[in-house]
Amino acid sequence: MTKTPLKLEQLADRIKEISEEIAKEEATLLAGPSAKRVRKKIGDAYEKLRRVMEDLDPIKHPGFVFDPSNPNVVGRIVGITMIAQPRKPLTIADRFYGSGVYAIYYAGAFPTYSAISKREHPIYVGKADPADPASKTAFEQGDKLSGRLNEHRKNIVKAAASLRLEDFEYRVLVVQSGWQNAAESYLIDLFKPIWNNEVGICYGFGKHGDAPETRANLRSPWDTLHHGRDWAHRDPNMLDARPREQIVKDIARHFAEYPPLGSVDEILRRFLDEMREIA
Numbered sequence: 001m002t003k004t005p006l007k008l009e010q011l012a013d014r015i016k017e018i019s020e021e022i023a024k025e026e027a028t029l030l031a032g033p034s035a036k037r038v039r040k041k042i043g044d045a046y047e048k049l050r051r052v053m054e055d056l057d058p059i060k061h062p063g064f065v066f067d068p069s070n071p072n073v074v075g076r077i078v079g080i081t082m083i084a085q086p087r088k089p090l091t092i093a094d095r096f097y098g099s100g101v102y103a104i105y106y107a108g109a110f111p112t113y114s115a116i117s118k119r120e121h122p123i124y125v126g127k128a129d130p131a132d133p134a135s136k137t138a139f140e141q142g143d144k145l146s147g148r149l150n151e152h153r154k155n156i157v158k159a160a161a162s163l164r165l166e167d168f169e170y171r172v173l174v175v176q177s178g179w180q181n182a183a184e185s186y187l188i189d190l191f192k193p194i195w196n197n198e199v200g201i202c203y204g205f206g207k208h209g210d211a212p213e214t215r216a217n218l219r220s221p222w223d224t225l226h227h228g229r230d231w232a233h234r235d236p237n238m239l240d241a242r243p244r245e246q247i248v249k250d251i252a253r254h255f256a257e258y259p260p261l262g263s264v265d266e267i268l269r270r271f272l273d274e275m276r277e278i279a
Contacts, residue, residue: 015049072278075182079190080271082173082183083120083264090153090168095146098138098174099130101183102145104152104195108167112225112248116194120267121260122171124152124195124205127184130177138174145172155205158228190270192258194251195222201254202247204232221247 022042030038054061068074082101090104103122106113116123131142149170156165175183188198197203204220218241223232225247232238242250261267 071182074179075186076271076274076278078173078175078179078183079186080268082171082187083267085171085173087169087171089166090149090156090170091165093150093153095143095150096138097141097143098146099128099135099141099144099177100173100175100180101125101127101187102149102170102172103187103191103193105169105171106167107169108164110162112251113194115255116260119260119262120264121262122187122191122193124193125184125187125191126196126206127180129180133177135177141174141177145174152205155229158230159226161228162226190267191261192254194254199254201250207232221250 027035066073068077078101082103087105102125104124104126105120106116106123107118109117113123115121126148128144128148130140130144132140135141149172153165156163156168173183188196192199194201195203195205197206202221202225204222207220207222217235217238219232219238221240221242223229224240224242224244227233261270
């Protein structure tokens with residue numbers, strides 16, 4: 001019964017001796033691939049020893065300590081708080097102070113978007129950074145959020161041949177400077193909105209209208225699907241990044257792989273499940 005504890009003590013003595021020998025070595029003289037291999041070996045050993053130390057401790061670690069400043073946590077909290085805000089028609093052009101995150105929703109009859117029309121699944125999510133990263137108040141942040149929404153509003157109006165502005169709504173949340181990045185990342189990962197560049201399906205909606213030659217002579221899928229922005233079509237030699245038929249197929253496949261969330265209840269359940277996984 002005493003053999004294992006005694007062996008552990010002996011092994012611990014050896015670990016102490018080895019660690020002292022390693023500490024005496026000139027680590028800075030080891031560079032390149034050799035240094036990388038040594039770091040990995042020490043890291044692996046440290047992780048195994050850490051688990052043994054936890055097993056030896058009669059008081060156990062709780063496994064998770066809630067830290068509101070953890071980007072994984074705060075991004076989810078800010079994102080779900082934005083979803084709790086009322087939806088407003090995108091036709092409203094009110095200006096307001098503040099930076100933060102927003103989501104745009106579609107409720108029209110464009111066939112390709114039928115899976116998300118009139119549902120709680122956004123077609124696009126984004127962020128607006130503050131005018132000054134050190135801003136403490138909405139006034140100091142500037143009218144960044146309303147300005148970004150107004151840009152989107154204008155782009156949709158230009159695509160009147162296939163989209164109606166009155167079919168769009170939005171949610172918005174002004175947040176403390178710096179947290180908009182984590183919230184946007186969470187919302188993109190949660191919804192995988194088809195208009196977001198990061199998703200790679202129907203990207204291009206958020207482009208600002210650079211000269212055609214700066215776009216590698218390729219028209220974005222959004223501009224292929226929704227004609228209207230002059231700068232995306234004025235060059236007769238500009239090619240589509242993907243043909244229209246392929247874009248439509250890609251969207252359908254995306255919705256099949258990632259079924260849209262239809263209600264706030266579904267979103268809340270997903271949020272709670274993810275918070276349990278973090279814990």
